Amino acid sequence: MARAISTPKKIMWTALAWGVGLLIFFPILWTFLTSFKTEATAISDPPVWFLFDWTTENYSDVLARSNYPLALMNSIIIAVGSTLLGIVIAVPAAWAMAFVPGKRTKDVLMWMLSTKMLPAVGVLYPLVLIAKYLNVYDSRIMLIVVLMLINLPIIVWMLYTYFREIPGEILEAARMDGASLGKEIIYVLTPMALPGIASTILLNIILAWNEAFWTILLTTVDAAPLTKFIASFSAPEGLFYAKLSAASIMAIAPIIVMGWFSQKQLVRGLTFGAVK
Amino acid sequence: MGRITLDRVQKKFGDVEVIPPLDLIIEDGEFVVFVGPSGCGKSTLLRLIAGLEDVSGGEIRIDGRPATDLPPAKRGLAMVFQSYALYPHMSVRKNIAFPLKMAGMAQDEQDRRIAKAATALNLTDYLDRRPGQLSGGQRQRVAIGRAIVREPAAFLFDEPLSNLDAALRVGMRMEISELHKTLATTMIYVTHDQVEAMTMADKIVVLRAGHVEQVGSPLELYKTPRNTFVAGFIGSPKMNLLTGAAAAAHGAATIGIRPEHLDVVDSGGTFTGRVGVAEHLGSDTFFHVHVPEMAEPMTVRAGGEVGLTHGDTIHLTPRAAHIHRFDAQGLRIA
Numbered sequence: 001m002a003r004a005i006s007t008p009k010k011i012m013w014t015a016l017a018w019g020v021g022l023l024i025f026f027p028i029l030w031t032f033l034t035s036f037k038t039e040a041t042a043i044s045d046p047p048v049w050f051l052f053d054w055t056t057e058n059y060s061d062v063l064a065r066s067n068y069p070l071a072l073m074n075s076i077i078i079a080v081g082s083t084l085l086g087i088v089i090a091v092p093a094a095w096a097m098a099f100v101p102g103k104r105t106k107d108v109l110m111w112m113l114s115t116k117m118l119p120a121v122g123v124l125y126p127l128v129l130i131a132k133y134l135n136v137y138d139s140r141i142m143l144i145v146v147l148m149l150i151n152l153p154i155i156v157w158m159l160y161t162y163f164r165e166i167p168g169e170i171l172e173a174a175r176m177d178g179a180s181l182g183k184e185i186i187y188v189l190t191p192m193a194l195p196g197i198a199s200t201i202l203l204n205i206i207l208a209w210n211e212a213f214w215t216i217l218l219t220t221v222d223a224a225p226l227t228k229f230i231a232s233f234s235a236p237e238g239l240f241y242a243k244l245s246a247a248s249i250m251a252i253a254p255i256i257v258m259g260w261f262s263q264k265q266l267v268r269g270l271t272f273g274a275v276k
Numbered sequence: 277m278g279r280i281t282l283d284r285v286q287k288k289f290g291d292v293e294v295i296p297p298l299d300l301i302i303e304d305g306e307f308v309v310f311v312g313p314s315g316c317g318k319s320t321l322l323r324l325i326a327g328l329e330d331v332s333g334g335e336i337r338i339d340g341r342p343a344t345d346l347p348p349a350k351r352g353l354a355m356v357f358q359s360y361a362l363y364p365h366m367s368v369r370k371n372i373a374f375p376l377k378m379a380g381m382a383q384d385e386q387d388r389r390i391a392k393a394a395t396a397l398n399l400t401d402y403l404d405r406r407p408g409q410l411s412g413g414q415r416q417r418v419a420i421g422r423a424i425v426r427e428p429a430a431f432l433f434d435e436p437l438s439n440l441d442a443a444l445r446v447g448m449r450m451e452i453s454e455l456h457k458t459l460a461t462t463m464i465y466v467t468h469d470q471v472e473a474m475t476m477a478d479k480i481v482v483l484r485a486g487h488v489e490q491v492g493s494p495l496e497l498y499k500t501p502r503n504t505f506v507a508g509f510i511g512s513p514k515m516n517l518l519t520g521a522a523a524a525a526h527g528a529a530t531i532g533i534r535p536e537h538l539d540v541v542d543s544g545g546t547f548t549g550r551v552g553v554a555e556h557l558g559s560d561t562f563f564h565v566h567v568p569e570m571a572e573p574m575t576v577r578a579g580g581e582v583g584l585t586h587g588d589t590i591h592l593t594p595r596a597a598h599i600h601r602f603d604a605q606g607l608r609i610a
């Protein structure tokens with residue numbers, strides 16, 4: 001769509017876009033700066049922006065005081081594990097809904113989405129009781145299953161949308177060509193839906209990585225991921241803004257790096273189907 | 277071998293009966309065309325034979341063996357889709373090889389068959405391209421190639437030419453006809469285009485609302501349409517169907533006269549009217565004539581160049597031997 005926009009207007013819109021972008025990015029920038037301050041500088045009023053004595057002592061303190069590698073490992077296992085488990089369950093589900101829809105398929109999809117509107121705290125008590133009863137409280141497996149269940153509606157919805165883009169005739173052609181259901185999914189459906197599956201995986205790893213409610217409430221030490229790791233620095237006995245910031249930066253760095261490298265794939269996946 | 281028998285085959289979608297119980301025999305090696313207006317159930321019938329839809333009743337036999345409950349893969353049939361349905365992520369070679377790979381065929385036999393099909397279809401230079409890099413006609417050839425390498429019992433074509441432009445369509449029509457002569461394999465071809473049906477078929481099955489209206493060779497259908505529907509559907513331009521006094525004069529409720537069976541005479545004639553539109557094609561001239569006592573304009577095909585134009589008075593006489601008579605139910609009177 002060609003539309004003539006005058007230069008001053010262009011400048012105005014660009015400035016506005018940058019302004020909004022900076023506003024969104026500001027907390028992360030502030031956390032980053034604070035993580036290199038001393039605790040005293042961190043709470044100074046008025047705040048110091050860049051001209052302070054940069055120090056990495058917060059990072060070494062955090063690393064010495066807590067088990068960062070364990071939390072990192074837990075985060076990776078929980079985020080990747082819950083996503084892959086979700087994909088394994090969601091691919092056949094989305095296949096069925098996209099290619100052999102029944103009368104109630106739309107209702108099922110809406111119902112699945114509606115579970116995302118349920119306040120999580122509503123099922124907190126039963127879940128904690130179940131976890132204690134099954135003796136899986138503070139275990140990775142519990143978090144993998146819980147986070148998988150929480151993100152499953154989104155995974156199914158995304159895959160369903162991608163699968164719907166694949167013409168049914170191509171799958172029928174595979175059937176005519178002698179492919180069994182399994183081979184049809186492996187050789188034809190999956191390769192064609194690969195960009196969609198990849199962005200679904202990426203997005204869900206990010207969602208699972210950032211999930212704080214369940215990871216904080218269902219863990220103590222052994223299975224505690226980076227979210228819990230950050231939370232443990234906001235202790236009631238004293239505010240350690242600089243250390244809290246250092247912990248936060250260490251927790252979000254891996255996912256930001258991953259997001260940065262896969263941003264093309266993410267954007268492509270999320271807009272897939274919007275443009276024919 | 278590819279003799280396909282449909283025995284009381286029926287299809288319902290919920291409570292809607294799309295195809296009422298239907299009998300049909302397709303002989304080995306025949307080129308059968310299913311033709312009818314859109315929504316007549318011709319594609320559904322093809323998909324029932326393919327196994328892509330389940331029948332609601334009746335039986336399908338392929339070469340005498342019951343096939344009703346076989347999955348598509350086990351029926352030994354190959355299908356060419358309207359949208360070509362090529363695998364976009366595979367090269368042309370892999371597309372053509374896919375059915376052979378699924379059948380677990382040895383690699384050297386696969387290569388031999390692919391080379392043979394590629395030569396026959398002029399695809400040798402394109403084997404390593406992706407479908408997205410090919411033109412519509414080439415894609416259609418790849419789809420045909422994928423069908424022929426399997427050496428199936430029968431080929432099923434679902435409106436394969438409707439996505440091509442007019443010039444290409446005529447060319448591909450010839451190629452498919454020639455392929456049928458070469459392979460001598462049963463082919464079932466679905467189209468809504470009666471010209472395709474007339475030019476390609478050994479046997480035409482005319483369908484309307486799931487019912488078989490008539491089965492016969494193109495010329496049988498042209499010469500002796502069983503009812504007014506077939507009479508109006510087969511032939512181009514359409515047959516003139518006249519009711520009222522003109523029909524009563526021949527002892528019928530409706531009479532049908534093809535445009536090519538109306539002679540333009542200098543004076544007198546059975547019908548006198550005014551030329552609405554004159555289409556001069558050089559080889560032929562088509563007139564759309566408004567006859568005062570008729571509700572619909574009549575179409576006339578005059579050979580060569582006839583110098584009449586819009587507004588001129590025209591006198592027409594039908595050839596008596598070519599008047600088709602139909603009763604009040606629309607059925608042919610012998």
